[in-house]
Amino acid sequence: MPRPRTILVTGAASGIGAACCRALAGPGTAILVHTRKNAAGAEAVAEAVRAAGGLAEVMLGDIADPALPAALVARAQARFGGLDVVVANAGFADRTPVAALTEAGFAQSMDTVLWAFLRLAQAAMPVLARGEATRLVAISSFVAHVFRTDxxxxxxxxxxxxxxxxxxxxxxxxxxxxxxxxxxxAPGFTQKDATGHSAMTPAQWDAVRARIPLGRLGTPADVAQAVAYLASPGAGYVTGQVLHVNGGLI
Structure with missing residues (x-):
């Protein structure tokens, strides 16, 4: 019996990561659902994967821990027999202005986002090289592209x-x-799950929507559909690209 198409999604207990798990789930798939500490959320995502006909397992850990990326890859191999897709989603956003940034604060962003991705890629690439229609998809952000006074x-x-x-x-x-x-x-402004948009006031969110040509915030599902395409066997001639899912935001 062939092994399932095995997928690792980091930061998958809610939001974009959870939506990616739901979009990628199905018969013949197995997903390792990672989260830092939201075990209940990750277990709910794993149950959704199983309900869609796939296999799922949850693993907790801080993605900034230098040992965790390799441990995630090893768990996927041990549990499901290999690894075919990695979705690197774990991270956080920091609004601290440059003048107020400390070395520790800057290092936290580097460790959680950039170093974690590098370590995950280094651990995963040799394993992906042995898989079928293998894919590595990183979640970036519009904040690396949009720099405006408003x-x-x-x-x-x-x-x-x-x-x-x-x-x-x-x-x-x-x-x-x-x-x-x-x-x-690279997602644009993307709404959270049921928790809403508490990071800004309603008036601020209205101003954001006015700048988006499609007139609405993105959803985790919008982003997940783009990830699902790039992770699919059909995307075999697309590589080295950054796909913006932002409603036309510039």
């Missing part, structure tokens, strides 16, 4: 995500011989 700036996050996109392009070249594709998805 927009919130995320200096540390922008630097980390821009670094991720540069690594995506480098990895795409290095992995080409094995057939593994490496891409990124």
């Amino acid at each position: 927009a919130t700036i995320f200096p540390a996050t922008a630097a980390a995500k821009a670094g991720v996109e540069a690594l995506v392009r480098a990895l795409a070249v290095e992995a080409a011989a094995s057939g593994t594709t490496v891409n990124a998805v």
